[in-house]
Amino acid sequence: MTRVAPQPALDFSITDDQVANIIASVIEEELATNNAIAALKPEEQTYETIVVPLARIENNLSGKIQLASSLSQISPDAVVREASVEAEKKYEEFSIEQTMRHDLYEVIQEFINKTDLSTLDHEDARMLKKMETSFRRNGLHLSQEKRDEFKELRKRLSEVCIEYMKNWSRESSSITFTKDELEGLDDDFIGGLDTREEDGVKKYVLTMKYPDVRPLLKLCKNENTRKVHMTAFESRNRENVALLDEAVKIRRECAKILGYKSHAAYVLEVKMAKSVESVRNFVDDLATRLKEAGIKEIEILKNLKEEEKALRNEPFDGKINSWDTSYYERILLEKKYSVDQEQIKKYFSLEPTIQKMLEIYAKVLGLRFVKVPSDKAVVWHEDVQLFECWDDVEDKSFSGYMYLDLFPRDSKYPHAACFPFQPSYIKEDGERVAPIAAMVANFTKPTADKPSLLKHEEVVTLFHELGHVMHHLCSRTKYARFHGTSVEGDFVEAPSQMLENWCYDSKSLKYLSSHFETGEPISDEMIDLIIKSKNVNAAISNLRQLFFGIFDMELHTSDDENLDSNKLYNDLREKVSLIAAPEGSCGQAAFGHIMGGYDAGYYGYMWSKVFSSDMFYSKFEENTLSPEVGYSYRKCILEKGSSKDGMDLLKDFLGREPSSDAFMRENIGIN
Numbered sequence: 001m002t003r004v005a006p007q008p009a010l011d012f013s014i015t016d017d018q019v020a021n022i023i024a025s026v027i028e029e030e031l032a033t034n035n036a037i038a039a040l041k042p043e044e045q046t047y048e049t050i051v052v053p054l055a056r057i058e059n060n061l062s063g064k065i066q067l068a069s070s071l072s073q074i075s076p077d078a079v080v081r082e083a084s085v086e087a088e089k090k091y092e093e094f095s096i097e098q099t100m101r102h103d104l105y106e107v108i109q110e111f112i113n114k115t116d117l118s119t120l121d122h123e124d125a126r127m128l129k130k131m132e133t134s135f136r137r138n139g140l141h142l143s144q145e146k147r148d149e150f151k152e153l154r155k156r157l158s159e160v161c162i163e164y165m166k167n168w169s170r171e172s173s174s175i176t177f178t179k180d181e182l183e184g185l186d187d188d189f190i191g192g193l194d195t196r197e198e199d200g201v202k203k204y205v206l207t208m209k210y211p212d213v214r215p216l217l218k219l220c221k222n223e224n225t226r227k228v229h230m231t232a233f234e235s236r237n238r239e240n241v242a243l244l245d246e247a248v249k250i251r252r253e254c255a256k257i258l259g260y261k262s263h264a265a266y267v268l269e270v271k272m273a274k275s276v277e278s279v280r281n282f283v284d285d286l287a288t289r290l291k292e293a294g295i296k297e298i299e300i301l302k303n304l305k306e307e308e309k310a311l312r313n314e315p316f317d318g319k320i321n322s323w324d325t326s327y328y329e330r331i332l333l334e335k336k337y338s339v340d341q342e343q344i345k346k347y348f349s350l351e352p353t354i355q356k357m358l359e360i361y362a363k364v365l366g367l368r369f370v371k372v373p374s375d376k377a378v379v380w381h382e383d384v385q386l387f388e389c390w391d392d393v394e395d396k397s398f399s400g401y402m403y404l405d406l407f408p409r410d411s412k413y414p415h416a417a418c419f420p421f422q423p424s425y426i427k428e429d430g431e432r433v434a435p436i437a438a439m440v441a442n443f444t445k446p447t448a449d450k451p452s453l454l455k456h457e458e459v460v461t462l463f464h465e466l467g468h469v470m471h472h473l474c475s476r477t478k479y480a481r482f483h484g485t486s487v488e489g490d491f492v493e494a495p496s497q498m499l500e501n502w503c504y505d506s507k508s509l510k511y512l513s514s515h516f517e518t519g520e521p522i523s524d525e526m527i528d529l530i531i532k533s534k535n536v537n538a539a540i541s542n543l544r545q546l547f548f549g550i551f552d553m554e555l556h557t558s559d560d561e562n563l564d565s566n567k568l569y570n571d572l573r574e575k576v577s578l579i580a581a582p583e584g585s586c587g588q589a590a591f592g593h594i595m596g597g598y599d600a601g602y603y604g605y606m607w608s609k610v611f612s613s614d615m616f617y618s619k620f621e622e623n624t625l626s627p628e629v630g631y632s633y634r635k636c637i638l639e640k641g642s643s644k645d646g647m648d649l650l651k652d653f654l655g656r657e658p659s660s661d662a663f664m665r666e667n668i669g670i671n
Helices: 016-038 047-074 078-099 102-113 122-137 144-169 187-191 210-219 223-233 240-258 263-268 276-311 325-336 341-347 350-365 456-474 494-504 506-512 524-532 538-555 565-577 604-620 627-638 646-654 661-666
Strands: 174-177 194-198 201-207 367-371 385-391 398-405 417-422 436-440
Touching: 016 047, 016 078, 016 102, 047 078, 047 102, 047 122, 047 144, 047 417, 047 436, 078 144, 102 122, 144 240, 174 223, 201 210, 210 223, 210 325, 240 263, 240 565, 263 276, 276 325, 276 538, 276 604, 341 456, 341 524, 350 367, 350 456, 350 506, 350 627, 367 456, 398 456, 417 456, 436 456, 456 494, 456 627, 494 506, 494 604, 506 524, 538 565, 538 604, 604 627, 604 646, 604 661, 627 646
Parallel strands: 398 436
Antiparallel strands: 174 201, 194 201, 367 385, 385 398, 417 436
8 A cells, every 4th residue: 555655845935035924924923932931030931831842942943944045056046046045134133143142142151051961862962062062163162242243254154155046056158169179079968069150150159058068078189179178267257365264354353352263263163073183184295195196197107198189199298187187097907908988878877777776775774765756756856756765674764755866957956966955853743854955966957869878977866966965865763953954064075985885786786777679687797897997097197186175274374464376276276286277277266165164174075985995895895785774874974964073973883883995994005
């Protein structure tokens, strides 16, 4: 018998007026609750009058806030997107006002001071401890004058960050080339491009979106075309440079007001790393150990370039440029490992791959997915799919909803990410509100005669982002604030990075693959080549990630009021990644992470890789599809959200202190 989900999915036939009304009602409810608590007399300050209403309002309103703000990145309706941006601004301003309320702080802090937190439920006590830390980090212990200054700075910072992200997500520049200039790109790709006449010549239009950028940089034989496109790509959103510079100055000022040495010190206080010194030691050590291997990898690519230039009777500049790395890495893979991504992608048609990927998640995590028919799913775009998720191990209960929005369109979020629309929590009557999340990506759209085909790296992206969705669907916490990926910023990627390993597992790859024409699975030989090629140019790849982390950390530890972010970015790009940025470019203008919540936190991608390797190689390596280990992972890591510290979650799952041994073994060829 088909079971009916106990709660409805979201209704995305939402208008701009409704978006505005949602935020208006959220603000009204939250304000009323805060006012009531702030007005409590000392004898009225109890658990029931403070903790219960605070938890209730946060639980009830979190999903509404997340939904209203997410529409700016996904809605195809420009009016709704604008309403979402305005709603986010309005709520941010209100939220800053509320977190700076001294009357509210005095009541809650007084209650905390006189309460033995050890007598409370674990999540209750944790919530109050987090509040206490938050009060201090919001400067509520400061004088009125300093609080007012801090509040105004935070308001402006919010505006700047929203404007930057709006520019980034709506970037729509393009560049044109003749068909000859696109030598190496297949007819299917070129046939899918828009065209225009320029001076009587037919030109093909390429955007700065990944479905255009990646194929061109990997496949185009014309170096000048790659150079021109890469330069345009790395120079997009130039208007964001001033916004980033302003944000960095404001963050520095805010940190100083609160008594921190730098914005990075402020951010890291609540991360696993805890201090700037520990992060610097980590990234500097890795960069040092990877440098020699990186130089060797660049020499190999340089030799390939010299050989090709000789065959094409073209001059060789003696360098590997930023527009060369993807192209010659592709040639290296084809020559050394016969890894032809154009052949591999024929085995990973999007729809069957998603279905089989969900079957792997279902088996390993003990879940069941049911696709909702398109005529019964109210979604924000016709391409979007909706799935129900059910527990398949314990009580067979409803676990939540998952949306998939996988193809590019104008003004849509340009990368791949998980959007959490509704966190899970326990209502006052004891019932659980199920979570709702979406995976948003930009894979190539199917054509009339060919499905959307995924390169192996896109299969990895799909597995990774779905991993974040699983974190939401499996989370079981009392409070919304501890749900899903609300873990420390330098741990949040570890669960999904760990799941990427399935994309390099022979059993899983065989199961996932199916030739889009014949239905045949990928051959053992091709699987072997994919696995062996995993760490090709690993040093260059990891050095690039380290560069982003080091730039982010330098930006947010500097005391230089006149810091030139462009010079810092380009100098570090060449020093750390060993490859220079295109001349005149401004890559930091499209570095969305450090304006969208990862400021002083990008190092976390590499930091969390250490833990992801430990989890996978310690627990899953012998049997990657083990339901027993998968269920333990679900219970110890995913289910707990941030109701415990990330380090404690790791210890619970591993049964010991985490170690870097597995990471070193995995990357043994580049140590």
